[in-house]
Each structure stands twice: as structure tokens, then as C-alpha cells.
Amino acid sequence: MSSQHISSLYQALANTVEIMHRHGVFNIVLCPGSRSAPLAISFIRSQKFECYHLVDERSAAYFALGLAKASGRPAALVCTSGTAAYNFAPAIAEAYFQEIPLIVCSADRPAELIGQNDNQAIFQQNIYGKHVLSFCQMPENYSVERERKWAFQKVNDACLTAYGEKQGPVHLNFPFREPFYPDKDYLPQPEADLKIIGRETGVQSLNDLFLNDVKAVINQSSNVWLLAGMCLDTPSEALLHEFAEKTNARLFIDPLSNLHLPNQLYHFDDWLKNEAVQKPDLVISFGNHFLSKWLKLFLRENAPANHLHISEHGQLADPFGSINFVVKSHVDDFFNQLNQFSFEPGPANELLLMDSEYAGKPETDKELLAAERVLKALPNGSVLHLGNSSPVRYLLKWNHLLKNKAIEVYANRGTSGIDGSVSTALAMAQDDDRPHFLLIGDLSMYYDRNGLWHNYLPQNIKIMVMNNGGGGIFTRIKGPKEQPELESYFVNKQWCDFEQLARAHQLHFEKRTHTELNETILHNFFAIEKIGMMEIVLD
Numbered sequence: 001m002s003s004q005h006i007s008s009l010y011q012a013l014a015n016t017v018e019i020m021h022r023h024g025v026f027n028i029v030l031c032p033g034s035r036s037a038p039l040a041i042s043f044i045r046s047q048k049f050e051c052y053h054l055v056d057e058r059s060a061a062y063f064a065l066g067l068a069k070a071s072g073r074p075a076a077l078v079c080t081s082g083t084a085a086y087n088f089a090p091a092i093a094e095a096y097f098q099e100i101p102l103i104v105c106s107a108d109r110p111a112e113l114i115g116q117n118d119n120q121a122i123f124q125q126n127i128y129g130k131h132v133l134s135f136c137q138m139p140e141n142y143s144v145e146r147e148r149k150w151a152f153q154k155v156n157d158a159c160l161t162a163y164g165e166k167q168g169p170v171h172l173n174f175p176f177r178e179p180f181y182p183d184k185d186y187l188p189q190p191e192a193d194l195k196i197i198g199r200e201t202g203v204q205s206l207n208d209l210f211l212n213d214v215k216a217v218i219n220q221s222s223n224v225w226l227l228a229g230m231c232l233d234t235p236s237e238a239l240l241h242e243f244a245e246k247t248n249a250r251l252f253i254d255p256l257s258n259l260h261l262p263n264q265l266y267h268f269d270d271w272l273k274n275e276a277v278q279k280p281d282l283v284i285s286f287g288n289h290f291l292s293k294w295l296k297l298f299l300r301e302n303a304p305a306n307h308l309h310i311s312e313h314g315q316l317a318d319p320f321g322s323i324n325f326v327v328k329s330h331v332d333d334f335f336n337q338l339n340q341f342s343f344e345p346g347p348a349n350e351l352l353l354m355d356s357e358y359a360g361k362p363e364t365d366k367e368l369l370a371a372e373r374v375l376k377a378l379p380n381g382s383v384l385h386l387g388n389s390s391p392v393r394y395l396l397k398w399n400h401l402l403k404n405k406a407i408e409v410y411a412n413r414g415t416s417g418i419d420g421s422v423s424t425a426l427a428m429a430q431d432d433d434r435p436h437f438l439l440i441g442d443l444s445m446y447y448d449r450n451g452l453w454h455n456y457l458p459q460n461i462k463i464m465v466m467n468n469g470g471g472g473i474f475t476r477i478k479g480p481k482e483q484p485e486l487e488s489y490f491v492n493k494q495w496c497d498f499e500q501l502a503r504a505h506q507l508h509f510e511k512r513t514h515t516e517l518n519e520t521i522l523h524n525f526f527a528i529e530k531i532g533m534m535e536i537v538l539d
Contacts, residue, residue, distance in 0.1 A: 002179050004143070009180065011188045012142035013042040016155050018190035018535045019049045023159035024073050025103060029064040031057050033080020035120065036107035038180045040078055045187040047360055049076075056450040057084050061091030062412075062420030063451070065100055069410070074101035081108045085127055090419050091227065095169045096131045098414030099288060100232070101162040102169035104132070110140055110175050124173050134161045134172045140175045149195075156197040164199075166313035196441025206329060206337050217306055219344045221281035224249040225304070227295070229287020230256035230413055235331040237261055243335050248345040250280070254290050255395035266400040268357040272298045275354060279304060283322065286310040286331045289413045292396060296320055310334050359400065367468055367538050368397055370514040371439070374464055374536075375401045378521035379435060385425035385442030386411040388418045391466060394439070414446055418444040422451030422463070429458040433515035435526065436461040442468065446496050452505040462526060463507075463533040469493045498535040508532035516538070 030040045043049050052067075054060035057079055068075040076467045079085055085106040108114075108120040126135050136154040139147040158170040218224060225242070226249040234257065241261050244251055251264035271277070272294040279302035286309065290296060296319050299307075303322040312327030327334060363369055371394040379386060384407055386392040388510045392411045395402075402409070412424055421444050429436040438461060445465045502509035508528050512521060517536060525534055 005177070006179060006182050007188075008141075008143045009038060009176070009184065010042065010182055011191070012151065013038055013048070014153055014188050014190050015148075015194050017042050017046050017049070017458040019152060019155045019193060019196060020076060020103065020159060021046070022196050023156070024163065025076050025159065026050055026073060026160075027064070027067040027071065027075040028052065029060050029067070029075060029077050031055065031060050031077075031079045031084060031090060033084060035105065035109070035176055035180075036080040036105075038176055039107060039174060041182065043076070045079065045185070047227070049134050050459060052454070052456055052471045054368070054454045054456075056453060057087035058090060058419065059448060059450045059453070060424035061102075062094070062448070063090040063427040063454075063456075064102055065091050065095050065098075065412075065420070067096070067430065068100050068102055068425035069424065070099075070428040070430070070432070072232075074103050076103040076105060076158065078105045079107065080120070081106070081124065083123050084120055086122070089128060090415070090417055092128050092169045092171075093131045093421065094412050094414040094417065096414065097288075098230075098232070098412070099167045100169075100414075101167045103158060103162055104169055104170070106127070106173050108175040109121050110177050111464055124387070127173075128169070128171055133164075133166070133168045133170070134158060134169045136173070138174045140173055140177060152195060153197070156195070160197065160199050164313075166315060189234070193366055205326070206334065206447040210327075211337060211341070212307070214338060215341045215343065217282055218247055219360050222304070222346050223278060223280045223282075224346055225280040225283045226251050227285035227287070227290070228253045228257040228259050229285065230254055230291075231258065231287050231331075232288040234258045236335070239335040239339060240337050241333055246339065246343045246345065248347070248349060249284075250349055250351050252292075253435075254287060254292070255399040255402075256291060256392075256409055256411060256413060257287055260403045263349065263352060265355045265462050267355050267397075268292065268351075269294050269396040270358050271354050277351070281305055282411045283307040283320075284310070285320075285323070285324060288317075290319060291392065291413065363397070366514050367466065368394065369526070370466065370517055370536055372398050372401065373517050373519070374439060374522060377519055377526065378402070378405065379526065380405045380439060382407050382435045382437060383432070384409045385421065385428065385436065385438040385440075387421040387438070388412065388416050389441055389444065390468070391439045391444075391514070392443055418447050420448055420451070422448040426451060426456070426458060426461060430456060432458075432460065432505060437526075438463045439466065440464070441466050442496055442498075443494070445498070446494065448499055452501070452507070457505065457507075457531050461531055462528075463531075465498055465533060465535045466538065467496070467498070467535050468538045498533060502522060502533040509535075511535045511537065513537045 028043045028051045064075040064077045127535045162170045253259050253264045269292040283304045299320040299322050307322040308325045310327045375398050387516050425438040
């Protein structure tokens with residue numbers, strides 16, 4: 001009985017991991033546990049995957065997110081039963097809102113043990129709610145042929161869903177009965193007639209009548225704004241520049257779009273809150289998230305007559321409250337077709353002068369000046385990761401410093417949490433020859449210090465910790481900074497010893513004050529050929 005159970009279970013799992021592999025899943029993040037052993041053993045012994053073993057489930061999930069983000073391919077996550085699955089939740093929410101494909105495989109107890117005070121058993125079905133694109137409760141018994149075929153169909157469907165038009169996380173919950181440990185080195189081959197379900201999504205041309213309507217609206221608009229938000233797949237700068245040249249559109253480019261266009265506005269987050277600006281007649285936008293609070297507030301209060309948003313999957317998310325038309329298209333396809341027209345260009349771009357005036361204003365803030373020195377020193381062709389709260393907002397001030405340097409910028413802005421920046425950055429630096437840099441705050445660094453607790457520390461990354469003594473961003477925000485609870489509740493300064501943290505994980509460590517930070521110190525630190533941490537102490 002036990003032998004038959006083990007045989008049918010591992011044959012089914014050999015087929016399961018083979019289906020994932022044929023759908024392009026290559027990276028697997030495994031968290032240790034007994035109940036998840038059948039899944040982990042099947043992935044490891046197949047020898048077709050890059051398997052990473054991480055203990056802390058929260059950090060592991062962000063690590064998987066980073067692997068998927070860097071590769072553009074789904075990564076799979078495996079955990080044991082109980083609260084382990086809950087620890088995946090923050091990264092799964094981030095993946096959902098950032099549209100990053102993850103395949104979450106949680107082990108579980110059999111149904112009759114759930115809710116019975118049994119060991120390591122919680123309610124795992126639909127545990128992630130709306131933060132996954134799909135959920136499937138897998139069979140408890142693979143000896144019935146119909147259930148086996150249904151299970152493999154669901155694995156196919158999960159892979160297709162995770163990597164579909166709207167990408168994101170999916171969840172497969174595997175209840176396993178004991179015994180679940182096979183003989184040493186045992187793993188059957190996938191079945192020869194294993195069914196792999198494919199899906200073709202071709203590029204669709206936009207309707208000529210629609211394109212003519214868009215052309216007419218553009219020609220009727222004297223003030224066209226083009227908004228580029230955070231993009232994991234950066235559009236063609238040439239196509240966007242051609243459109244801007246033809247229409248004289250004002251270019252509001254988010255730092256996380258990784259776009260740098262001629263005549264783009266770099267300092268709009270400053271002057272939109274301070275200056276009288278004419279509202280646009282037409283807005284054309286794309287991208288998932290927009291970092292600038294003031295851009296969103298401005299458009300909410302000054303809605304244009306027409307706001308067209310381009311989305312590959314056609315689903316509406318409107319942070320501006322002004323979108324009135326969604327175009328289901330790839331950004332490049334849209335502008336490639338639209339640029340076939342000639343346009344009547346709008347009046348001269350008066351916002352460029354305002355932008356240049358703000359660019360020339362001297363900066364006295366010590367933290368922003370320290371960030372400026374770091375960003376100026378970054379080598380060309382590197383990758384910059386930014387922690388949330390203050391660090392990601394540095395680019396609203398200094399994004400122009402990265403122009404012409406071919407630097408890619410990333411941050412976890414799906415939910416904007418501080419909890420996984422270290423893990424995501426270290427995962428994205430795996431198997432990449434480029435230098436990586438993580439600019440992060442002191443609270444964020446300590447919050448994800450277990451992101452350093454594994455055997456996959458890449459030697460090509462440097463971590464710069466901006467230590468402003470707690471939640472320094474609250475000293476800048478109107479509201480918290482005026483409250484008597486500012487220091488105790490909002491800033492909440494904690495004891496942190498970053499040198500001990502760095503030494504514990506064998507990182508090169510340096511500590512500098514913002515006054516001594518200079519180009520030579522930074523270049524020497526960047527040149528060290530191992531992973532390093534620099535604590536930058538601010539008053």
C-alpha cells in the first residue's frame with residue numbers, strides 16, 4: 001500500500017515539474033520542511049532547474065520575485081504547511097500589483113486534519129485571496145486516472161495564467177499524506193505522453209477607424225501630455241521620441257520607466273505643487289505605477305477632456321481618476337502605428353523652461369546631497385535598486401543624473417513595502433555580470449536583514465545604507481512632522497549596528513558620514529571585488 005502510494009505520488013510530481021519546465025520555469029526557490037519534501041525532492045532530482053534553498057519564507061518569496069523580475073520568466077516557490085505559506089504573502093501581493101509571474105506551491109495536510117488542532121495545519125485554501133490570479137487545490141490521491149489528468153491540466157493552466165497577458169502569481173496547494181519520503185535517488189521519468197497545453201497570443205493591429213479618431217483628438221488638442229509609468233518591459237525610446245517630436249507633447253517620464261527622452265521633464269514633482277500649470281487637453285499614458293504623488297494629485301484635480309491609457313492586457317487601473325479610454329496594445333505597437341500619421345504640432349513647450357529653472361535651484365538637504373553624490377558616482381551600464389520610503393524618491397530629484405549612463409533602475413513599487421528590497425535586489429544580481437547597487441534606508445535594511453541569510457550572496461552588488469536614524473521620510477511629510485509623536489511613533493529610531501550585520505555575513509564594510517562622502521571614497525568602494533555595505537550616517 002505504502003509503496004504504491006509513493007510510486008503514484010512521485011510519478012505525478014515528476015510529471016508536474018516537467019510541465020512547469022516545458023512552460024519555461026527554470027528557477028525554483030525552496031524553503032525547508034518535511035511536508036513539502038515530495039515537491040522539493042521532485043524539483044531537485046529532476047536536475048532541470050536552478051534550485052535555491054532559503055530558510056526565511058518572507059525573504060525567499062521576495063528572492064523568487066527578483067529572479068522572475070530579472071529573467072522575465074515565472075519562478076516557482078515551495079514551502080511546507082502551516083504559517084510558512086503566510087510568510088509568502090507580502091511578496092505575492094507585490095508580484096500581483098507589479099504583474100510578475102510566480103508559481104506558488106504550498107504543501108498542506110490532508111483535509112480531515114484541517115481545523116482539528118493538528119500540528120502545522122492552517123486554512124491554506126485561497127489563503128492569498130485576490131492577490132493571486134488563480135488558485136487550485138490539488139488532489140490528495142494520484143492513483144485515480146481522471147484525477148491525475150485533471151491535476152496536470154491545472155498545472156498547465158497555472159503556468160499559462162502566470163505567464164499570460166496579465167502576468168502575476170498563481171497558487172497550487174498540495175495536500176500530502178504520509179508516507180511521502182521515497183528511497184534514496186528515486187524519481188521516475190516523466191510520462192512520454194505527458195500533455196503540454198500551449199497558447200498563442202499574436203500581435204493585433206489596431207483598427208484604422210480608431211487610429212484616425214486618435215489622430216483627430218491629437219490635432220484638436222493644444223496641450224498633449226505623454227505619461228510613462230513603471231515598466232518592466234521598457235518601450236522603444238525612438239518611437240516615443242518620434243511621437244513627441246510630431247505632436248510637441250509634454251513628457252512626464254517616471255524614473256522607474258527606465259526611459260530618458262530628449263526634452264523630457266525631470267523635476268515636475270517639484271513644480272506641479274508650486275506653480276500654476278495649465279491642465280492638459282489630452283493625456284496618453286502607459287505603465288503600471290507612477291512615483292510622483294503630485295502628478296497624480298494634479299490630474300485628479302485637473303482632469304483632461306480625454307485620457308487614453310495603453311495596457312497590454314486591457315484591464316483598467318486608474319491612479320489619476322481621469323482615464324476615459326483603455327487601449328489593449330503593446331506600447332511599441334501603438335506608437336508604431338500612430339506614428340504613420342502626420343500631426344499638427346501643438347504650441348511650444350513652456351514647461352521646459354520651468355523645469356530647467358527648478359533644475360538650477362541649489363539643494364541644501366544633507367540627505368539629498370548624499371544621495372546625489374552616490375548617484376553621480378554610479379558607473380555606466382550598472383543596475384540600481386532602490387528601497388522604498390525615502391530612497392526611491394531620491395530619483396524624483398536626481399533622475400537627470402542617470403541620463404546617458406545606461407543605468408537600469410528597479411524598486412518594489414507594486415505595494416511599496418519596505419520588507420523585501422534586499423532579497424529582491426540580491427536575486428536580480430544572480431548570474432549577471434553587471435555591477436548592481438542597492439540604495440536603501442536603515443529601517444528597510446534591518447527589516448529584510450534575513451535577505452542576507454543564505455548561500456547565494458552575489459559578489460557584484462554593493463549596498464549603501466542611508467542611515468537617517470529611523471523613518472526619516474516622516475520628517476519631510478506635512479502632517480507627521482508636525483505631531484508630538486513624530487520621534488516616538490513615526491520616526492521610531494532603533495538601535496542598529498550595520499557593521500555587526502555586515503561582518504556576520506562576511507561583507508566588506510565601510511562607515512562614512514555625509515560630510516566625508518566624496519567621489520574618490522565611492523569609486524574605491526565600488527571597485528572592491530566582493531559584496532560590500534557602506535553605512536552613510538546622516539545628522
